[in-house]
Amino acid sequence: MGHQSYDDDGMLDAAIARSLELGERGIQVAVMVGNNLVAEAWGGVADDTGRPVDERTIFPVFSVTKAATALAAHVQIERGLIDPDAPMATYWPEFGRHGKDTITLAHVLAHQSGIPQMPANVTPELMCDWDWMIREIQEFKPYYPPGTANTYQAIVFGWLVGEAVRRTDPQHRPFADFVREEVMEPVGIMDFWLGVRSEDLARVGVLVSDLAGPGGVLIEGATEASLAAKPDAVALDAPVHNRHDVWQACLPGTGGIASARSVARLFAVLANDGELDDHRLLSPERVRAMLEPRAMSNIPDMVLVGGNRWSPPMGAGGLWHGGTLLGDGPGVLCHAGLGNSIGFADVDKGYSVGITHNRLFTDDTVTGEHPFAAIAEAVSEILARIQGR
Known part of the structure; x- marks a missing residue:
């Protein structure tokens, strides 16, 4: 177990210990x-060899x-390079095929594009091939007209946003390079990777x-769109996401690899109205606009199913407005x-x-005390102490 604690008298360290008692394997909190x-x-271990988790894990x-992917889009919007209400085909002409010509980036950020699916013949190897994914997405047909249904783009979100950003980048950099150079490095985020x-x-x-x-997907009540969005071939679970080729690929919807410190720092950009350490990434007005709920909230x-369908507290700008143990x-x-x-601001x-x-x-698999309950309490107490000074 290790820690760097400035205001908590070891309380967060104790909360980490409690989470390990409740089944956590390796964990960081910042x-x-x-x-x-x-x-x-x-605290805890990083793998079966017993390698300890430390601040560099x-x-x-x-x-x-x-x-991170949404913030990259907002950078381009702020620079006037993307109009979120213009058809995506304005910037990516091939995207407009097969009835996708009216889908906008705003639809994608709000998870209302109507194209939540992954390619029918996808494999982990093909998913790691950016150009292959883009060619397949261009041939998609919508499940729903854009703006008419909430359709969580569980995996495909990253390529939809990322290719729009790449096409509007004057340097046409690979999306991972854009995120590193335009989002992460300017605000000192050193360990949030889209491709390790x-x-x-x-x-x-x-x-x-x-x-x-x-x-790992609960399929009771699954719609056709839900099954297409999360195919078993690239299941969001350990077997696929322990592969080294997946770790090293740019999968900007689900494939980021990061430390808690870097996640907290990314969300600190939002918590500080778009600025961190005297570098402004976004305007306060753009950050505040992200607090607006999406339409049809x-x-x-139609994708997030399992028992009863539900809708996350989603904002219009691609971020959630709560729904975690840390509150809303x-x-x-x-x-x-x-x-x-969790990333939270x-x-x-x-x-x-x-x-x-x-x-x-x-949370469906938790019985008794939640493994993060003590962490949430410790964070709340730390913040109360700081604010009480």
Whole structure:
């Protein structure tokens, strides 16, 4: 167990210990207030060899990745290079085939594009081939007209947004390079990867899974769109996401690999109204616009099924407005990842949190005390102490 704690008297360290008692394998937590890392703790093991988790361990964070990808789009919107309400085909002409000519980036960010599916013949190897994915997406036919249904783009989100960004980048860089050079490096985020370097593979925490159902997906009540969005061939679960080729590919909807510190720092950009360490990434107005809920917020999603359909508290800008153990509220911008990785910001209160780990579970599989309950309590107490000064 290790920690760097500035205000918590070891409380976060104790919360990490409790999460390990409740089944966590390896975990990191980081808390930022303003520009400052105020608490950080880690513990457990990164793989079956017993390699200890430390501050340099990086973990697959699944859909927390979508926050980084959405921010890249907002950078291009802010620069006037993308109009979110213009057809995506304006920037990516081949995309407009087969009835997709009216889909906008705004539809994609709100998960209302009507094309949540992955290619029918996808494999892990093909998913790692950016050009192949783009060619397949160009041939998609919508399941629903854009803007008429909530259709969570569980995996495909990253290529939809990423190719729009790449096409509007004057340098036409690979999307992973754009994110690193235009989003991460300017604000000092050093360990959030869309494609892990070979020399960093040994730092990745290997996943173990306590998910339910095929590929971890609960399929009761599944729609055709739901099954197409999360095919078993590229299941969001440990077998696929422990592959080195998947770790090293740019999968900008689900394939990010990061430390909790880097996740907290990414969300600190939002918590600080678009600025971190005197570098402005986004305007305060753009960040505040992300707090607006998407249209049809209360209509059940056609992809997120399992028992009863539900709709996450999704904003119009691609971030969630709550739905994690860390809470919700009018100033919350967050994104959970499959298995309970979390990136969280409260724009009104100016703080952010990152939780990364290697045991995949859903709240449906928890009986008794939630493994993150003590962590949420510790974070709340740390923030209360800081605000009380």
